[in-house]
Amino acid sequence: MRNHGNPDIRLIYADGDMKQARFQRHVIRLAILIAGLGLFVMIVRRGTAGYQGTPQALQWIEAGAGGLLPAELHFENALGKLGVLNTSGPIEMKGHPFFEPLGINPRGCITCHQPAHAMSVSVDALRERWRATKGEDPIFAAVDGSNNPKLPQALESSHSLLLNRGLFRVGLQWPPRDHHGKVVQPEFSIEVVRDPTGVNLDDTYGLKGVNPTVSVFRRPRPSANLKYVMSPDDVFNIKTGVLMATDPETGKPVSMNLMADARHLTLKQQAFGAYKDHQEGRQGALPREEIEKILAFENQVYVAQSFDRWGRSLVEAGGPIGLGPKAMAEGKVHVLANNNRDPVFRVFDAWKKPDAMPKDLSLEQREFRASVARGNDVFMFRQFWIRDAAHINSIGLGNPIKRTCATCHNTQMTGQDLAPGWVDVGTTNYPTWTEPPVFSDKAELPVFKCTCDKSAPPHPYLGRVIYTNDPGRALITGKCADIGSIVMGQFRGLAARAPYFSNGSAKNLRELVDFYDRRFDMKLSEQEKVDLVNFLSVL
Amino acid sequence: MKKALTILIVAIGLIFPDGTEATREDKPPANRRNFVACPIVRDTKTLPCWLAEYEGELYFLGLQGSSASEFYPPQLNHEVLVEGTVTNEPRICGGIPLRPVKISVITELNRACNTLLPAEDGREAPAAPARRFTDDMRKAGTETTQRDFTVPFDFDSDYLTFHTTRILSEAARIAKAVNAAKIEVLGYRATTWLSNGNRLMEAQTIAEKRAKKVGEILVGLGISASAVSVNWNPTPESCDGVTDPEKRRVTIRIMP
Numbered sequence: 001m002r003n004h005g006n007p008d009i010r011l012i013y014a015d016g017d018m019k020q021a022r023f024q025r026h027v028i029r030l031a032i033l034i035a036g037l038g039l040f041v042m043i044v045r046r047g048t049a050g051y052q053g054t055p056q057a058l059q060w061i062e063a064g065a066g067g068l069l070p071a072e073l074h075f076e077n078a079l080g081k082l083g084v085l086n087t088s089g090p091i092e093m094k095g096h097p098f099f100e101p102l103g104i105n106p107r108g109c110i111t112c113h114q115p116a117h118a119m120s121v122s123v124d125a126l127r128e129r130w131r132a133t134k135g136e137d138p139i140f141a142a143v144d145g146s147n148n149p150k151l152p153q154a155l156e157s158s159h160s161l162l163l164n165r166g167l168f169r170v171g172l173q174w175p176p177r178d179h180h181g182k183v184v185q186p187e188f189s190i191e192v193v194r195d196p197t198g199v200n201l202d203d204t205y206g207l208k209g210v211n212p213t214v215s216v217f218r219r220p221r222p223s224a225n226l227k228y229v230m231s232p233d234d235v236f237n238i239k240t241g242v243l244m245a246t247d248p249e250t251g252k253p254v255s256m257n258l259m260a261d262a263r264h265l266t267l268k269q270q271a272f273g274a275y276k277d278h279q280e281g282r283q284g285a286l287p288r289e290e291i292e293k294i295l296a297f298e299n300q301v302y303v304a305q306s307f308d309r310w311g312r313s314l315v316e317a318g319g320p321i322g323l324g325p326k327a328m329a330e331g332k333v334h335v336l337a338n339n340n341r342d343p344v345f346r347v348f349d350a351w352k353k354p355d356a357m358p359k360d361l362s363l364e365q366r367e368f369r370a371s372v373a374r375g376n377d378v379f380m381f382r383q384f385w386i387r388d389a390a391h392i393n394s395i396g397l398g399n400p401i402k403r404t405c406a407t408c409h410n411t412q413m414t415g416q417d418l419a420p421g422w423v424d425v426g427t428t429n430y431p432t433w434t435e436p437p438v439f440s441d442k443a444e445l446p447v448f449k450c451t452c453d454k455s456a457p458p459h460p461y462l463g464r465v466i467y468t469n470d471p472g473r474a475l476i477t478g479k480c481a482d483i484g485s486i487v488m489g490q491f492r493g494l495a496a497r498a499p500y501f502s503n504g505s506a507k508n509l510r511e512l513v514d515f516y517d518r519r520f521d522m523k524l525s526e527q528e529k530v531d532l533v534n535f536l537s538v539l
Numbered sequence: 540m541k542k543a544l545t546i547l548i549v550a551i552g553l554i555f556p557d558g559t560e561a562t563r564e565d566k567p568p569a570n571r572r573n574f575v576a577c578p579i580v581r582d583t584k585t586l587p588c589w590l591a592e593y594e595g596e597l598y599f600l601g602l603q604g605s606s607a608s609e610f611y612p613p614q615l616n617h618e619v620l621v622e623g624t625v626t627n628e629p630r631i632c633g634g635i636p637l638r639p640v641k642i643s644v645i646t647e648l649n650r651a652c653n654t655l656l657p658a659e660d661g662r663e664a665p666a667a668p669a670r671r672f673t674d675d676m677r678k679a680g681t682e683t684t685q686r687d688f689t690v691p692f693d694f695d696s697d698y699l700t701f702h703t704t705r706i707l708s709e710a711a712r713i714a715k716a717v718n719a720a721k722i723e724v725l726g727y728r729a730t731t732w733l734s735n736g737n738r739l740m741e742a743q744t745i746a747e748k749r750a751k752k753v754g755e756i757l758v759g760l761g762i763s764a765s766a767v768s769v770n771w772n773p774t775p776e777s778c779d780g781v782t783d784p785e786k787r788r789v790t791i792r793i794m795p
Binding site: 235236241245335386388393395396397398399400401427457458461463 | 580582586587589603604605606608611612613614615616617644646648655698699700701703704708743755756758761
């Protein structure tokens, strides 16, 4: 402490040992020097080795920035914090192919799979990137980060689907190609009814171009918790009654739950596909060792919400055992959990009684936790009529079936389907989609009219003429019955990566719950909706 | 009279268009109920019941189950082909139980099929049958003496259910175990004799589709393609109104 002429202090010194006072001043100066040196080293390290220290610095990682990605991170979001766990320890990002640009454009895998956003990317983050970089961030690359590569790329409106709904353009060849690249004779014809982006009617990129292409717009999926996502089911695919697709290298069955349309069967295929399409890489130019490093990273990273909105850890002794990234890393794979013995997201009993919770929790926190526990019960046990959902009702279960959310979202820890999870839940097909009318100027997504061949089995609940924003799985199989079927995604880290559904049609968790309530006439009470939203927010 | 008959024949033809033969002869045995109708689902305090009405009488078909259940329920928005035997058992969910019963969902949409009834006191569902879906079903068998397998199908369908895929797995296992020199796959197409005397014939190509699918799966399960011969009989099997569902099939014969 410095003496500013206070006589009382002088007196103290006078009464004490002046040598000791001088010694204390030296210690303080030394401490300031050491702190300054530490700060200098930190600044230098940040400049040379990249991000180090607070998660805030890692909120957005640019491809090629380098630095160390710590083993465990917690990123703030509107509903608390997201936990990210690298089970193999800290990751050096410099030179790592997941974090470096590999193709022609300056994107890396990291560009669209950000740790702060549950290894996906949120609309809020995209808007912030647009603002911070004036649209120059590589994520807005014309190839698929804009509505149409031919639009003026400097305009915000040219990227509206990405900025408003988090959607990237996915151009798929027409007629479809199967998993071996072989042309499939489709059971339906496809025509463009509405094309707000202009890309589907474009003479280069469109359906009538030299390489006929159907462009659909989809959210990027989290590249985390993949041991669950990639876990194969039986030898037979219960959805189709035929053998499951196999890994071309090992010959073993694959899960088919990785992509929205299940077009890539393995992480390796997906990595190649993303390199070629999103990073505009050259065919066959990605070395094997780089692919292996990408896969090694993806297979060790786990995400889940880790703190509540009051800053309290969701992972506490005696609390729910399925929360947080550590539980994700340690969980068993391929557990069918649509039962009351060992439910999908494990048990929330500890949060059912506010009085039994830790004493230092506020009343609001206690009520929130009780709401989460009720939300889990709604998810697991609240029955309703599941109706007209192709690949659920049409595979022998009957239409309708009186079951619960967990009937379809049945895989422990992720809430995906244990079987290949493509389902037409109605998010992309008329009349259950939530898009504006086809003729409306407010329509943002393309509308396709699919007309099925008379000899082909029809879509089980929509027949042979189907209007859709995204034919989904049918763009790969060419099957009429698959039109609008999308592989369900995992439920973890939801708070960090709004919006939801493959077409970003639910801006927040409440809109997601509202969709299901309307679609299946669940008749959820307001309290049940709030409970479900709170439950989903902690996963 | 001739005119009236012509009109009648045309009318029946309209009711049963593709693949349907509408000639009137005798009828199936009196205790059989073979008919096409809209299914009805009745809610209960436990599991929903599936019913169908024929000639003013309500029949109980089965309970909602799972994909591993023996009984695959019908689907609203689709008619159902019911092939069953009337029992003397007490009514279930208001309907006379049919046992055995085979149901097939008619592929084409029929939006008139939309009856969902609420749960009512006194119309309780019976206890659900024990699930056959156990770990044992996933384990391969141990015996290798079986040589002939029959894979049943729903009407006009080549879809393999959870149970029928197990038959193929077992056939492939034994074929490999005995190092089969040849495996004969033969697809069939059948006819259902309806209780009203009409005959409902399966699509012309269905025997071929079934046989090819089974052959491909056997190869996919590790049987040498050169050992698998795939044939089909495009001529529909004769019908008796009782065993018709059993004739919608693919047979597999293993020859060591």
